[in-house]
Amino acid sequence: MASQRIRKRWRRGSFSSLLLILGAISLMGIQAAHHKHVIQFTTVGTRSSLLDHFIVDFLDDVQVFSYDKHNQQLIAKEAWISQALGAKFIAKTRQKLVDHEKSFLWFLSKFVQNNTKHDVNHTVQVFILCEIERNNQIGNEIEIAVDGEDFCLLDEKMGSWIISVPEAELFKALLTSTLWTTQREQYMQEYCIDTMKKILQHSSIRKNVPPEVTVSRREAVDGITTLSCSATGFYPSSILLHWQKGKEMIVAGKESSSGVLPNADSTFFQRITIELPPEDTGINYDCVVDHIELGTPKTYPVHIRYPKKRSWTVTLTILGLVILALSCAASFIMWKKIKTGYSIHKCITLEDIQLDLQGH
Structure with missing residues (x-):
């Protein structure tokens, strides 16, 4: 699935940069040098209505916000996150997410305008990524997928949109327009970069833990x-x-x-x-x-456990000690029997030894 491929690529990309800055502490109170903010939009609907529309927001792979069209509430994972951003920012963001529903419905209606099956459900996914390193922005990325397939991709390092399917050509003029580009840059700065910095300056999303x-x-x-x-x-x-x-x-x-x-x-x-x-x-x-x-x-x-093997020398030594102990016990019993008038011609058995020992 496109979402899985994107997340794997982001994860690989973060490895090398993180290893170069182990232990760094930023001057702005950010507790680790490298951070990423991911916003995932998922919409299911037809050209005339949205069946579902929800957003999940992750900071350093930990969920911080969620939103869905049924309750139209922006819910923070922890109360202190809302306090760090402020009530005005939360209200503004919530209204922006409500407005997004109209934008996604417009996209679906335009996407299926040449499709005779207007009531077929389609799934639209939008992945937004921004990263900072030592409190400096190092990259943004936006990817759109439709029905689980790549649709188009913006990598700001490359500076252009990559069209993955012919259907995306219909939207290229809008995506590259000056108006939409300006709005996108403002959105990325305010809702992706600035939100991430505010949360991290207030507190770490969670403490680091060694493996x-x-x-x-x-x-x-x-x-x-x-x-x-x-x-x-x-x-x-x-x-x-x-x-x-x-x-x-x-x-x-x-x-x-x-x-x-x-x-x-x-x-x-x-x-x-x-x-x-x-x-x-x-x-x-x-x-x-x-x-x-x-x-x-x-x-x-890697610890290798070898099976314990007794050598013949050890085995014979133990056997010899056992025989010696039995011989000493038999000699003692024979001496005792002779002393008490017992006939030495009668064989001493293991049973005799056991009975004699039990008697003492």
Whole structure:
């Protein structure tokens, strides 16, 4: 789906910049050097009516706002977020979102104007991204998708709209017009950049948390060894995991990754695995984890548990001690029987030893 592809691309793009500025604190009170603000619009409707229209707002991968057409209320995840932005800003933003419904309905009516099936439902998704680094704006991006397929994309670094399907040509003149460009730039500054800065200056959206790392090794019946490294419970989401053998980064082997996935508590999870050839048992491998809360990259070794094997020497020694102990016990009992007039010609059995010991 287009939304999944976009989020993956944003996540990859944030990794390299974050690693360059680990530990930086901005002068404006922003607690981490790199932040991103994502606003996602989703609309379902026909040319004549909207069945659903909702917005979800994320700051550094944590939801901060939501809105839908049924209650027409802008709801903040935490009360302090509304207080940080102010009642006037919240009211203005809410009215802007109500007005967006008319804009999306106009888009749908124009999109299906040449379609004879006017009552067919269509889904329109708009993804808005803005990023700051050290409190400076570093990029904006807008992508529109229709019915799960890319429609058009604006990357301000490229400075132009990319048309993905012929139907988008119908809107190109509007998208590139001076009036719409000016309105878009104002919107991005006021509702994407400025909103993000106000929230971050008031307080961090949540505290940073280092990852909990688990490394395991599993050997299959076909001789293939699989190494697994899991990092969970970390925030923010930017993290790098890779395998190394000795001091060399792994470039061979069948490696796979789950990607960065959200946990229920707004932290994140990632697992990487690697399949080794039968001749490689996984000795001397480490999982290297790089996250802002770790300070420097940490290595987590793969521990191999070998089965415990007793040597013949140890086994024979234990057996000899047991025989010696039984011999001493038998000699003592024989001496005692002789002393009391017991015939030595009668064999001493293990049963005799046990009964004699129980008697004492």
